[in-house]
Amino acid sequence: MTKKVDVKVEAARILDALGVARSAWTGGDMASFSPVSGEEIARLKTTQAAEVGKIIDAAHDAFGQWRNVPAPRRGELVRLLGEELRASKADLGRLVSIEAGKIESEGLGEVQEMIDICDFAVGLSRQLYGLTIATERPGHRMMETWHPLGVVGIISAFNFPVAVWSWNAALALVCGNAVVWKPSEKTPLTALACQAILDRALARFGDAPKALSQVLIGDRHVGEAMVDHPRVALVSATGSTRMGREVGPRLAKRFARSILELGGNNAGIVCPSADLDMALRAIAFGAMGTAGQRCTTLRRLFVHESVYDDLVPRLKKAYASVSIGNPLETGALVGPLVDKAAFDGMQKALGAAKAAGGTITGGDRVADAGADTAYYVRPALVEMPVQTGPVLEETFAPILYVMRYGSLDEALEQHNAVSAGLSSSIFTLDMREAERFLSAEGSDCGIANVNIGTSGAEIGGAFGGEKETGGGRESGSDAWKAYMRRATNTVNYSKALPLAQGVSFDI
Numbered sequence: 001m002t003k004k005v006d007v008k009v010e011a012a013r014i015l016d017a018l019g020v021a022r023s024a025w026t027g028g029d030m031a032s033f034s035p036v037s038g039e040e041i042a043r044l045k046t047t048q049a050a051e052v053g054k055i056i057d058a059a060h061d062a063f064g065q066w067r068n069v070p071a072p073r074r075g076e077l078v079r080l081l082g083e084e085l086r087a088s089k090a091d092l093g094r095l096v097s098i099e100a101g102k103i104e105s106e107g108l109g110e111v112q113e114m115i116d117i118c119d120f121a122v123g124l125s126r127q128l129y130g131l132t133i134a135t136e137r138p139g140h141r142m143m144e145t146w147h148p149l150g151v152v153g154i155i156s157a158f159n160f161p162v163a164v165w166s167w168n169a170a171l172a173l174v175c176g177n178a179v180v181w182k183p184s185e186k187t188p189l190t191a192l193a194c195q196a197i198l199d200r201a202l203a204r205f206g207d208a209p210k211a212l213s214q215v216l217i218g219d220r221h222v223g224e225a226m227v228d229h230p231r232v233a234l235v236s237a238t239g240s241t242r243m244g245r246e247v248g249p250r251l252a253k254r255f256a257r258s259i260l261e262l263g264g265n266n267a268g269i270v271c272p273s274a275d276l277d278m279a280l281r282a283i284a285f286g287a288m289g290t291a292g293q294r295c296t297t298l299r300r301l302f303v304h305e306s307v308y309d310d311l312v313p314r315l316k317k318a319y320a321s322v323s324i325g326n327p328l329e330t331g332a333l334v335g336p337l338v339d340k341a342a343f344d345g346m347q348k349a350l351g352a353a354k355a356a357g358g359t360i361t362g363g364d365r366v367a368d369a370g371a372d373t374a375y376y377v378r379p380a381l382v383e384m385p386v387q388t389g390p391v392l393e394e395t396f397a398p399i400l401y402v403m404r405y406g407s408l409d410e411a412l413e414q415h416n417a418v419s420a421g422l423s424s425s426i427f428t429l430d431m432r433e434a435e436r437f438l439s440a441e442g443s444d445c446g447i448a449n450v451n452i453g454t455s456g457a458e459i460g461g462a463f464g465g466e467k468e469t470g471g472g473r474e475s476g477s478d479a480w481k482a483y484m485r486r487a488t489n490t491v492n493y494s495k496a497l498p499l500a501q502g503v504s505f506d507i
């Protein structure tokens with residue numbers, strides 16, 4: 001028997017250890033709950049929408065100073081943040097488990113993802129390269145320079161409560177910006193913890209402006225105040241497509257920039273030549289990992305008719321036997337759903353799938369894994385005759401819809417026939433199939449993989465997707481460019497003034 005963990009006591013221990021002031025999370029007006037037990041674990045002081053202007057003005061002043069700090073020196077702050085995160089990894093990872101319900105290894109993995117992006121951003125701080133461009137005029141030089149943008153607003157979701165902030169904050173800070181963060185109402189404690197960790201890095205750094213990073217605790221009204229504020233140059237928003245439909249037009253209206261990383265309805269294709277043992281493991285992690293609550297979770301699976309009767313029974317076995325339980329007390333692979341609304345949404349989708357002819361394995365509530373107020377479920381595998389109804393929507397829960405296919409043309413068409421376009425995979429040992437999947441006529445997603453699952457991307461690549469996923473890119477590759485503004489500079493070092501395009505204008 002493992003010892004029973006009191007989530008409230010454990011959260012308090014961690015918050016104290018990470019240096020989060022008790023006044024921020026006790027006696028306040030917003031309750032925070034742990035999905036592990038469904039209990040209230042803290043009462044946070046909220047930011048009022050009317051205060052947001054002041055906070056953003058302070059961030060704007062901080063930006064005014066920070067933009068003049070040389071980028072490699074800005075990188076030093078992020079290097080220190082990475083060091084502080086290494087020192088706090090166990091505590092912050094456990095707080096992620098308490099507040100988001102992730103299993104231990106995934107809570108720690110999320111903090112590792114933060115450390116990784118810090119390392120990446122430190123290197124980047126010496127590589128904010130612009131081009132030198134050939135000019136058509138003699139005695140001239142043309143180049144581009146990348147400048148800091150301003151105040152960057154970050155909106156993050158409960159399911160990656162800390163990593164998504166760090167993808168944005170680490171890049172925004174080395175790029176010379178100030179950040180203001182509106183975390184999910186479901187995971188405010190981990191946000192306070194990150195701010196405390198960054199505050200320690202700032203103290204070690206020495207002369208950085210204090211308001212370089214701030215957190216807004218509250219409901220959508222504070223988020224809206226941030227989105228509408230004219231001094232917020234860019235908002236990077238991660239969450240549902242519904243949220244993106246609110247945020248995107250508001251930003252467009254004032255010509256502010258956005259990075260939108262919204263819903264996914266990710267699919268995999270299992271081809272006749274696939275290594276089925278490998279595919280089985282990748283599918284299990286992709287579909288059941290994080291209790292199906294990643295934006296990259298595998299939600300649809302197209303299995304070739306020649307391997308369907310081999311793979312699908314094995315998958316069903318894995319679904320029936322996967323361990324489900326309290327992530328703080330057991331070594332279970334599947335933790336709880338975030339709340340009752342998530343559970344209800346899952347049941348509704350399963351009902352619709354059944355009505356559409358689906359055959360369901362799993363999906364029931366596992367009552368003895370937690371308290372009555374926690375929502376643990378057995379992940380559901382649903383065999384569907386065709387791709388219809390709930391299969392076309394993202395339900396943020398562990399439901400995998402499985403369908404048969406006959407030809408790759410047909411599978412590709414079905415694969416791309418949904419409104420989201422985040423992540424995708426193909427399982428095949430046939431290079432023609434693999435390359436076709438990655439080609440212009442293949443997967444229409446921002447992430448397309450071969451012989452690995454849809455989830456668990458590394459930070460080095462650009463992360464994001466197409467269509468209703470929003471089109472934004474965060475994290476690696478050249479995603480940093482979205483956090484800076486580009487100036488094209490032409491310098492004339494000659495004694496003449498030739499005009500471009502051969503225009504003459506002699507006065």
Ligand code: UN1
Pocket residue numbers: 113159160164238293294295296454455456457458
């Ligand atoms: C998310 O679910 O919002 O690729 C982010 C992954 C993680 C990030 C997921 N590295 O699954």
